[in-house]
Amino acid sequence: MKWYLHKILYRLAHLIMGVLIRRIDVPVPELLTGVGCLKKLPALLKKSNVNRVLIVTDKGISDLGLSSRLITALESIEIFVTVFDGVQANPTIQNIEDGLKIYLRSRCEGIVAFGGGSPMDCAKLIGARVGNRERSALKMRGGFKIPKKLPALHAVPTTAGTGSECTLAAVVTDPENREKFSVASHHLVPLSATLDPELMISLPPHITAHTGMDALTHAVEAYIGKIGTSFTDSQAEKAVEIIFTDLEAVFKNGDDPNLRANMAMASYSAGLAFTRALVGYVHAIAHNLGGLYGVPHGKANAIVLPYILEFSRDACQEKLARLAVVGKLGDGSEPKSELSVRFIEKVKAMNTNMEIPSRVAELKEEDIPLIAKRALKEGNPGYPVPKLMSQRDCQTILRKLLP
Ligand SMILES: NC(=O)c1ccc[n+]([C@@H]2O[C@H](COP(=O)([O-])OP(=O)(O)OC[C@H]3O[C@@H](n4cnc5c(N)ncnc54)[C@H](O)[C@@H]3O)[C@@H](O)[C@H]2O)c1
Ligand SMILES: [Fe+2]
Numbered sequence: 001m002k003w004y005l006h007k008i009l010y011r012l013a014h015l016i017m018g019v020l021i022r023r024i025d026v027p028v029p030e031l032l033t034g035v036g037c038l039k040k041l042p043a044l045l046k047k048s049n050v051n052r053v054l055i056v057t058d059k060g061i062s063d064l065g066l067s068s069r070l071i072t073a074l075e076s077i078e079i080f081v082t083v084f085d086g087v088q089a090n091p092t093i094q095n096i097e098d099g100l101k102i103y104l105r106s107r108c109e110g111i112v113a114f115g116g117g118s119p120m121d122c123a124k125l126i127g128a129r130v131g132n133r134e135r136s137a138l139k140m141r142g143g144f145k146i147p148k149k150l151p152a153l154h155a156v157p158t159t160a161g162t163g164s165e166c167t168l169a170a171v172v173t174d175p176e177n178r179e180k181f182s183v184a185s186h187h188l189v190p191l192s193a194t195l196d197p198e199l200m201i202s203l204p205p206h207i208t209a210h211t212g213m214d215a216l217t218h219a220v221e222a223y224i225g226k227i228g229t230s231f232t233d234s235q236a237e238k239a240v241e242i243i244f245t246d247l248e249a250v251f252k253n254g255d256d257p258n259l260r261a262n263m264a265m266a267s268y269s270a271g272l273a274f275t276r277a278l279v280g281y282v283h284a285i286a287h288n289l290g291g292l293y294g295v296p297h298g299k300a301n302a303i304v305l306p307y308i309l310e311f312s313r314d315a316c317q318e319k320l321a322r323l324a325v326v327g328k329l330g331d332g333s334e335p336k337s338e339l340s341v342r343f344i345e346k347v348k349a350m351n352t353n354m355e356i357p358s359r360v361a362e363l364k365e366e367d368i369p370l371i372a373k374r375a376l377k378e379g380n381p382g383y384p385v386p387k388l389m390s391q392r393d394c395q396t397i398l399r400k401l402l403p
Contacts, residue, residue, distance in 0.1 A: 120157065160212060164271065219266075278384060279383055312387040316387070
């Protein structure tokens with residue numbers, strides 16, 4: 001079929017998608033914020049009738065002892081705790097099955113997802129498997145393939161980036177095909193989100209930078225996409241404003257709890273935006289760089305974002321100009337084209353200032369056709385992007401990322 005016919009069909013799909021998504025009542029988690037708010041979580045668990053809980057986390061976090069205060073507090077009100085800390089970065093199907101076994105063996109009644117996007121997404125799918133035992137994680141791939149509810153799930157993010165604490169998505173790696181895939185369902189939105197900045201003080205600068213740029217990418221892709229609403233636009237603007245003001249500052253001064261709290265809120269707001277307005281080609285490409293080479297998700301997004309914005313700029317100039325004003329790069333009196341270029345230059349400068357490269361060291365020329373094919377399978381028509389991309393366009397962009 002000719003490319004222009006494909007484009008018509010994709011745009012039709014986006015129209016339908018926009019109508020359908022607006023009809024879905026995406027739940028919003030109960031929000032705990034402020035320094036030390038983790039203290040309030042045990043009472044929430046009691047309220048959801050959980051007396052035996054599985055904490056899903058990763059080895060790095062448990063070695064830091066980040067969850068130990070929570071464990072003591074839970075045990076003090078007679079909630080029995082089991083810890084599963086076997087989640088890998090870019091979590092795998094096996095991680096989910098391992099966690100499921102432990103959940104069942106310990107007769108747990110609920111889950112605390114404690115960590116970055118990797119433990120949170122793994123916890124979501126452990127919960128989905130508990131509620132839907134006959135369905136494998138692979139069978140849940142795509143949208144709305146989780147028929148039954150999960151046990152009580154509470155999220156405690158320790159990075160400020162993915163927004164997984166409020167999204168209906170979980171991303172998993174299938175190591176067999178070295179491919180990441182998404183699962184989306186309103187059942188995956190946690191009951192509560194605890195944004196305690198104290199838990200983020202230990203984040204090293206490079207992870208602070210990568211995860212913060214993931215949040216920026218969520219906000220920007222949701223904003224320039226075709227199905228945003230006034231709610232998602234306002235959440236995305238809030239996120240961009242905070243990230244432009246505070247991300248480089250917190251990269252330099254990670255001990256500041258106010259900056260950490262702001263970034264946690266930016267990530268949450270960006271999550272609220274993109275879980276309703278979706279993401280775009282930056283994510284489609286980043287997922288493949290993660291699946292194929294294990295590139296950290298936020299880092300991959302940060303590198304790819306300026307290239308996709310340059311490709312899409314003529315189709316979303318006005319929105320980028322508005323974000324530039326939100327980010328205090330102008331007062332709105334400047335020509336839109338100038339403001340939109342300023343926005344992209346700012347993203348590049350943030351990357352440079354936070355030591356994020358402009359190319360992907362792991363990328364191999366011979367993998368480019370496969371990456372482009374998989375990215376466009378995910379993005380067309382999956383993401384309501386401002387400017388549609390063909391296989392050839394995608395390969396041209398990927399070639400610019402070669403080391
Ligand atoms: N569900 C969603 O809506 C959604 C959205 C975007 C991304 N994701 C997924 O999330 C995953 C990435 O999550 P991430 O970027 O948060 O990274 P991550 O969870 O993989 O964590 C990265 C590293 O940071 C460490 N870490 C986490 N918190 C720490 C802390 N407070 N102090 C010190 N070290 C800490 C971890 O131990 C790990 O080594 C990817 O798989 C991505 O695809 C999901
Ligand atoms: Fe992301």
